[in-house]
Amino acid sequence: MDYIQPFNRILLVGCNECVTVCSAGGRKEVGLLSSALQSAFLSAGKSIDIKEHTLERQCDPEYVEELVGMMDGVDAVVSMACGCGVQEVARRYKNKPVFPAVNTKFMGASERQGVWAERCQGCGNCLLGITGGICPIARCSKQLMNGPCGGSTNGKCEISKEVDCAWQLIWDRLKMLGQEERYLDIIPAKDWRTAGGGGPRKIVREDLAG
Numbered sequence: 001m002d003y004i005q006p007f008n009r010i011l012l013v014g015c016n017e018c019v020t021v022c023s024a025g026g027r028k029e030v031g032l033l034s035s036a037l038q039s040a041f042l043s044a045g046k047s048i049d050i051k052e053h054t055l056e057r058q059c060d061p062e063y064v065e066e067l068v069g070m071m072d073g074v075d076a077v078v079s080m081a082c083g084c085g086v087q088e089v090a091r092r093y094k095n096k097p098v099f100p101a102v103n104t105k106f107m108g109a110s111e112r113q114g115v116w117a118e119r120c121q122g123c124g125n126c127l128l129g130i131t132g133g134i135c136p137i138a139r140c141s142k143q144l145m146n147g148p149c150g151g152s153t154n155g156k157c158e159i160s161k162e163v164d165c166a167w168q169l170i171w172d173r174l175k176m177l178g179q180e181e182r183y184l185d186i187i188p189a190k191d192w193r194t195a196g197g198g199g200p201r202k203i204v205r206e207d208l209a210g
């Protein structure tokens with residue numbers, strides 16, 4: 001509400017991909033947020049015009065182009081996509097303020113209905129093949145390449161009894177797979193350049209990019 005307070009005509013844009021799957025920014029949530037904003041502004045004595053639209057993908061210029069016909073009649077855009085989608089809309093429509101409606105957190109997996117957990121930090125040099133399919137970057141609180149640390153207790157991480165120790169999980173899985181010898185191999189210090197330590201990253205597939 002603070003973001004859009006100065007404006008009267010808003011375009012609220014959802015995305016049909018990840019944010020739809022996690023019930024954060026799909027068509028349904030666009031409708032819910034639109035109603036909630038209109039009632040909240042009405043209660044505050046201001047009427048606001050909100051147009052709703054949901055794109056197939058907001059991180060893809062091809063779909064973002066669809067918004068072109070709607071931009072003339074709006075003062076600002078609120079995007080319900082992840083941070084990538086918000087930035088793509090802002091990049092394409094440079095003369096419109098674009099605001100995020102969600103706080104993008106991580107690449108995760110659904111543990112059960114309504115619960116998601118971080119699984120990957122996009123480090124650019126995947127270790128899962130040697131760590132029993134458990135990621136020590138995303139799931140060890142210290143991102144240890146070799147663990148566990150001395151804080152691991154009864155399979156839990158020292159940061160909380162609610163958090164599994166990733167290295168306990170790695171050991172358990174390697175054992176289950178009969179690959180205990182893998183655990184004895186010291187994993188060398190990670191080259192963090194592929195993980196963003198070398199600045200903003202880009203992938204160029206020459207076969208696709210032409």
Ligand code: SF4
Pocket residue numbers: 119120121122123124125126127128135136137138
């Ligand atoms: S090792 Fe890197 S790429 Fe593989 S799951 Fe972990 S963070 Fe993601």
Ligand code: SF4
Pocket residue numbers: 139140141142143144147148149150151152153156157158159164165166167168
């Ligand atoms: S207790 Fe386990 S998960 Fe926690 S920091 Fe130590 S090795 Fe990593």
